Amino acid sequence: MSPVDWIARGVSLWRPGFELRAAGGATLREPKPGASSPTLEAPALPGGRSTRERLQATLRRGQEALSPRVLRRTLAELQAIVDPRASEVEGGRRARAFSLWYRTATAEQQRDAWLLMSEQFGPDPKKIRSVREQYEAAQGTPEEGAAEIRLRRALLSPRARLLQRFAAFPEGMRFLVDLRAELLPHLKADKRLLPLDAELEQLFSTWFDVAFLELRRLSWDSPASLLEKLIKYEAVHDIRSWGDLKNRLDSDRRCYGFFHPRLDGDPLIFVEVALTDSISDCITPLLDETAAAADLSKATTAIFYSISNCQTGLRGVSFGDSLIKRVVETLKEEFPKLKTFCTLSPIPGFRGWVAKQVPADRLAAWDKPLELGAKSAERQELLSWAARYLGKELQDGKPVDPVARFHLGNGARVERLNWAGDPSAKGLKQSFGLMVNYLYDVKRLDKHRTMLSQGEIPIAGAVEDLYR
Secondary structure: OOHHHHHHHHHHHHOOOEEEOOOOOOEEEOOOEOEOOOOOOOOOOOOOOOHHHHHHOOOOOOOOOOOHHHHHHHHHHHHHHOOOOOOHHHHHHHHHHHHHHHHHOOHHHHHHHHHHHHHHOOOOHHHHHHHHHHHHHOOOOOOHHHHHHHHHHHHOOHHHHHHHHHOOOOOHHHHHHHHHHHHHHHOOOOHHHHHHHHHHHHHHHHHOOHHHOEEEEOOOOOOHHHHHHHHHHOOOOOOOOHHHHHHHHOOOEEEEEEEOHHHOOOOOEEEEEEEEOOOOOOOHHHHOOOOOOOOHHHOOEEEEEEEEEOOHHHOOOOOHHHHHHHHHHHHHHHOOOOOEEEEOEOOOOHHHHHOOOOOHHHHHHOOOHHHOOOOOHHHHHHHHHHHHHHHOOEEOOEEOOHHHHHHHHOOOEEEEEEOOOOOOHHHHHHHOOOEEEEEOOHHHHHHHHHHHHOOOOOEOHHHHOOOO
16 A cells, blocks of 8 residues: 555544545545535546445545545435335435435536445345246246235335435425436446436336326416526527517417426426418428418417427436327317318438438538429439438337437328428528428327337328339
């Protein structure tokens, strides 16, 4: 042991809360959970020692944020949250205290907390092995049911119980959703965090089931704090001003969102709808603040032109299809004449995909798509590639385009390609200005989903003819 290591070990023993970092000899005051953040931190690196190794060690390594001693204390506080002797109220109180420390901790310290939750709160492998053998032996006997129950209980991890305790206090659900949003970017680099992510996603799928969600209409009369969130979360067509927002909420427009009682005032997802007398082929008139409002008495078509997920931490939790169905039902009650429910959607992955399919000179011919004539060969060729992209290209049995994957997965059909549907710089960059209509035929949603599950993309004949 070097002199610096020896001093660091000694100081950590006789001065609680204070420790010398062996690498370089810099000092660091480390707070226990509940205290303020340290004034000096070590950079976190993917991988490294597992928490099991670190909990058994005396000194930390340079890339580790919490020393073994503080890591052990942190683990003890997490274990106290799920202590079976603690009531739900007391467990929630302890979880809240931990969350207050977490919010003031550095990114590296938060990562150590994730690792503890992920690695130290898994199910007992010995117990699983034992009850699995009992379950297999009980097959076909009167004890099969009881053996299955024991196996189910053994598979339940203490991690789930820990996360449930965090959800017990009023701000706990927001804490967990934000925690997962912070966790997601690190999963690819550190596979040790995958169990924690999977546990959160599974719990969220239950907690945010559509049965527990409230559909609300958002209007210009909604609270200003909520309107500000619409501007913040809009992910398809940026809201440029308050006037732009008012245009999307008034008169011939509707906006609906799903809300959860534990995230009051913060939408999970929202959809913007324009009421028209036909299927829209261009986004520009829909976003034009000076355009005359449509006559609602003649409206026969609802155009879903923007759907935005608001909570990154709920990635993988699907409620978009339920939102559209609920909105369709709500609109039909208010406007019985509505017969057609359709989107006007971007094609965000098209340019990147087609660039891998054609030589550079063909791409160059499409540099200024708005200048191509209606009957030009270049225009027809580009439409043919777009039709093939939307109607044929699958990856792992799902459409390669993310927006297509969403709508087709909900039972919609590729209805029409629209040239110059989005002539903005963004639209030209991602899809040469092309947009697509996905048709929601309520009577055929299940049929279309079945087709997709069998590897066939539901597509209108007019679009299919473009690549034949």
